[in-house]
Amino acid sequence: MCGYTISEIGMKKLDPASLEVLAAIGAWTLHNAQGKSDVAEKIFKDLLYQFQGRYPHHKLLSHWTQEAQKPFRLVPDEERVQICTVASRLSARLPSGEVLSYDADDVLELAEELHKRGAAADDVVCAIDETDDDRARAVSAVHAALIAERMWRLESLEWRKEANEAWKKNPDTHYKTSASD
Numbered sequence: 242m243c244g245y246t247i248s249e250i251g252m253k254k255l256d257p258a259s260l261e262v263l264a265a266i267g268a269w270t271l272h273n274a275q276g277k278s279d280v281a282e283k284i285f286k287d288l289l290y291q292f293q294g295r296y297p298h299h300k301l302l303s304h305w306t307q308e309a310q311k312p313f314r315l316v317p318d319e320e321r322v323q324i325c326t327v328a329s330r331l332s333a334r335l336p337s338g339e340v341l342s343y344d345a346d347d348v349l350e351l352a353e354e355l356h357k358r359g360a361a362a363d364d365v366v367c368a369i370d371e372t373d374d375d376r377a378r379a380v381s382a383v384h385a386a387l388i389a390e391r392m393w394r395l396e397s398l399e400w401r402k403e404a405n406e407a408w409k410k411n412p413d414t415h416y417k418t419s420a421s422d
Contacts, residue, residue, distance in 0.1 A: 272330045272342045274309045281309040308377075322360050323368035324385040326377070331384055334368070335360075348384055352391035362392040 274280040285306035292298040308327050323334040326345055333341045333351055335358070343351045355365070367378075367385035 268328050268330045269342055271305055271309045271328050272332045273340050275325060275327055275332060275334070275340070277309075281306045284309070320364070321366045322355055322364045323366055324381060324388055325368045326381045326384055333388075345380075345384070348387045349391055352388040353395065355388065356392050356395045360392065362389045362396060365389040365392065 270284070271281070274284065285302065288302055289299075292302050305328050320336040322336070325332050325334070329345050331343045331345045331348065331351060333343075333355060335341070341351060341354060365385055365388050367382045
């Protein structure tokens with residue numbers, strides 16, 4: 242299992258654990274190439290010879306590297322957290338340019354990480370490309386909505402804790418809980 246050099250990987254029959262790790266590395270790489278067409282193009286060209294004439298391998302390579310080439314579509318200069326789903330990976334591109342990558346099933350964990358980093362629910366947007374098909378748009382939109390909803394709940398819990406702490410310090414004071422108070 243262990244002890245392969247990178248150049249030997251293509252020539253060896255790998256065990257399931259090695260294949261799983263290589264698949265995770267590949268998904269992470271594609272995710273971090275999102276919107277960088279030069280990187281995605283290089284991945285495609287470098288791997289093309291391995292899968293030429295093999296179906297569905299060549300088709301999958303072509304599809305996933307084309308997906309990674311698509312730029313994020315956003316209003317320019319907005320300081321938002323851009324949520325996108327590519328190749329069963331969920332990514333959040335932060336305003337700093339950093340990309341957080343999670344398995345698509347880890348929506349709640351990503352929301353909690355964004356919350357810890359100071360992002361608010363209102364900062365979350367769905368990053369889509371006009372060439373995305375309806376399913377890809379829907380998946381990204383659902384993930385963005387779930388993340389924003391989870392972050393809103395986390396923010397709400399913090400507000401309640403702050404109100405409780407303020408009340409404990411001065412229980413005789415009436416704190417506004419709504420605009421009508």
